[in-house]
Amino acid sequence: MSAPAGVLLVEDDADIREVLMTLFSIRGIPAREARDGVEALERLREGPPPALILLDLMMPRLDGEGLIGALRGVPGLATVPIVVMSGHGDGRARAAELGAAGYLAKPVEVADVLALVARYAAG
Amino acid sequence: MDGLQQLLIVFAGLLLFNAILSGVLWARHRTPLHRALFGVWGMGIVSMIAQGAVQSDRWMGFVFGLCNVGMNLLLVELVGGALRLRRRPRLHLTAFAVGLVGSAAATMAGAPFWLRTLPITLGSTVPLADLVVQAVRLPRGRLSTTGWASVFATSVMAIHMLDYPFLRDDPGFAPLGFVIAILAVFAVSVTAPAIVLEHASLEVERLNAALEARVAEATAAVRARDEFVAIAAHEIRGPLNALHLAVQTLRLGADELPHARLFDVVERSDRRLARFVDQLLDLGRARSGALHLELEPVDLAEVVRTVARQLDAELARSGSALTIACDPAVVGTWDRFRLGQVVDNLLSNAIKFGLGRPIEVAATTQGADARLLVIDRGPGIPRELGERIFDPFERGVATRNHGGLGLGLHIVREIVTALGGTIRVDSADGAGARFEVTLPTASPAAEAAR
Numbered sequence: 001m002s003a004p005a006g007v008l009l010v011e012d013d014a015d016i017r018e019v020l021m022t023l024f025s026i027r028g029i030p031a032r033e034a035r036d037g038v039e040a041l042e043r044l045r046e047g048p049p050p051a052l053i054l055l056d057l058m059m060p061r062l063d064g065e066g067l068i069g070a071l072r073g074v075p076g077l078a079t080v081p082i083v084v085m086s087g088h089g090d091g092r093a094r095a096a097e098l099g100a101a102g103y104l105a106k107p108v109e110v111a112d113v114l115a116l117v118a119r120y121a122a123g
Numbered sequence: 124m125d126g127l128q129q130l131l132i133v134f135a136g137l138l139l140f141n142a143i144l145s146g147v148l149w150a151r152h153r154t155p156l157h158r159a160l161f162g163v164w165g166m167g168i169v170s171m172i173a174q175g176a177v178q179s180d181r182w183m184g185f186v187f188g189l190c191n192v193g194m195n196l197l198l199v200e201l202v203g204g205a206l207r208l209r210r211r212p213r214l215h216l217t218a219f220a221v222g223l224v225g226s227a228a229a230t231m232a233g234a235p236f237w238l239r240t241l242p243i244t245l246g247s248t249v250p251l252a253d254l255v256v257q258a259v260r261l262p263r264g265r266l267s268t269t270g271w272a273s274v275f276a277t278s279v280m281a282i283h284m285l286d287y288p289f290l291r292d293d294p295g296f297a298p299l300g301f302v303i304a305i306l307a308v309f310a311v312s313v314t315a316p317a318i319v320l321e322h323a324s325l326e327v328e329r330l331n332a333a334l335e336a337r338v339a340e341a342t343a344a345v346r347a348r349d350e351f352v353a354i355a356a357h358e359i360r361g362p363l364n365a366l367h368l369a370v371q372t373l374r375l376g377a378d379e380l381p382h383a384r385l386f387d388v389v390e391r392s393d394r395r396l397a398r399f400v401d402q403l404l405d406l407g408r409a410r411s412g413a414l415h416l417e418l419e420p421v422d423l424a425e426v427v428r429t430v431a432r433q434l435d436a437e438l439a440r441s442g443s444a445l446t447i448a449c450d451p452a453v454v455g456t457w458d459r460f461r462l463g464q465v466v467d468n469l470l471s472n473a474i475k476f477g478l479g480r481p482i483e484v485a486a487t488t489q490g491a492d493a494r495l496l497v498i499d500r501g502p503g504i505p506r507e508l509g510e511r512i513f514d515p516f517e518r519g520v521a522t523r524n525h526g527g528l529g530l531g532l533h534i535v536r537e538i539v540t541a542l543g544g545t546i547r548v549d550s551a552d553g554a555g556a557r558f559e560v561t562l563p564t565a566s567p568a569a570e571a572a573r
Binding site for chain 2: 018026058106
């Protein structure tokens with residue numbers, strides 16, 4: 001099993017995805033994107049596991065919670081830290097419930113994203 | 124005192140008791156039914172007194188007849204009102220007047236008892252009979268048991284009226300006449316208050332049901348408003364988040380910054396927000412009927428091509444392949460901007476929900492109408508939703524997982540209707556959706572004149 005690398009971004013809003021991927025790119029962080037849970041699982045099957053998963057909790061076609069459940073069942077992926085992003089007020093509580101490593105409240109701040117990435121997916 | 128007089132006293136006592144009681148109730152509950160009830164007994168008492176005096180003065184028979192008519196008219200008002208039957212005052216008063224004239228004439232002419240009393244009792248029976256006939260013709264289940272009991276009481280009263288001229292004075296049949304009279308009075312005594320009570324209970328039930336309906340409406344409206352606010356906030360946050368991130372990333376001032384791409388995001392966010400505001404305003408306008416149309420000759424095919432070009436970027440990102448099949452020109456008298464909105468909304472939906480599968484748009488002329496088709500192969504619309512998908516805020520998907528206020532299709536329908544056309548959707552769960560808009564090519568004003 002190859003070493004975990006980079007970030008997997010799971011977010012349905014195309015513009016948010018574009019900016020975050022641009023951000024990762026200019027900071028030299030390898031990143032992959034998925035627009036929903038189904039695509040996320042596809043990406044995870046195609047390559048080394050990511051070092052960090054950034055997951056939007058409100059998405060169609062397999063929501064964030066469903067994805068986390070699916071992930072926990074996959075060997076090698078169960079230990080990948082997941083940080084959830086949510087616009088709802090209860091995000092922090094739900095993050096704790098889901099066993100997420102962290103929580104980002106929307107609107108997400110670039111500084112917070114970079115700090116998280118530095119912590120989990122540096123180099 | 125002979126048995127007849129004893130019976131009369133019992134009668135009188137019963138009527139008096141009923142009259143006093145109903146008088147008290149009327150004073151307490153000032154409703155028309157209570158008043159009618161009191162009237163029935165009041166008149167009944169007067170008629171009893173007149174009845175007693177008939178022997179000494181033949182005009183008393185006339186007074187007695189009058190009171191009976193009055194009593195029966197009030198009984199009809201009571202029962203008819205409680206059972207919500209049709210009132211026919213003209214018929215009743217005509218019968219009464221004819222009876223009155225007939226009896227008066229007979230009394231003046233010194234006719235025998237039965238001839239003096241028959242016209243007015245007939246006049247009195249007509250309203251009773253009308254009520255019974257109406258009741259009997261009602262659909263099954265329309266009247267309650269109490270209702271039927273009061274109709275029965277009314278029938279007995281009618282029989283009593285009819286037999287009176289003949290049985291009253293005939294010693295052989297007088298007892299039968301009295302038995303019928305007693306039966307009639309008892310029946311009315313029991314059923315009249317019962318239907319007043321039932322009527323009052325039903326009124327309360329009706330009011331409660333109306334109140335509950337209002338409360339449910341209000342609760343639903345509040346819930347809808349709350350959901351609307353939540354969704355609106357979500358719709359605004361999307362572009363705002365992207366904008367926020369883009370601006371912050373630009374400020375990083377990194378050398379290899381792809382400025383163009385980030386500025387594109389800024390611009391798109393701007394457009395998304397503006398579009399959302401427009402949707403909100405349109406919703407307000409559509410609701411207040413202020414959808415103002417600027418009519419001019421418009422080519423639908425051209426509009427379709429223009430909108431497809433505008434949505435090119437979104438199409439590319441979704442991965443859907445778009446097929447356009449239009450007649451060379453599909454011209455009609457429409458509002459160019461609003462028509463563009465219709466095409467834009469339908470096509471945007473197809474892109475949003477099309478799952479990246481092929482989308483077809485077709486604009487053709489069909490006789491005096493133009494037809495626009497937008498077909499996608501996405502998950503389709505659940506059958507339970509049906510036509511409700513055109514209602515405001517109806518989004519066809521679970522609330523939490525999809526953006527959008529669900530205004531697009533509502534606005535589309537409002538515009539199509541304002542242009543004199545129709546829209547329908549064919550969809551099966553899982554098999555995509557096919558939207559068909561039919562618009563008359565003539566102007567709506569000309570259509571209305573047709």
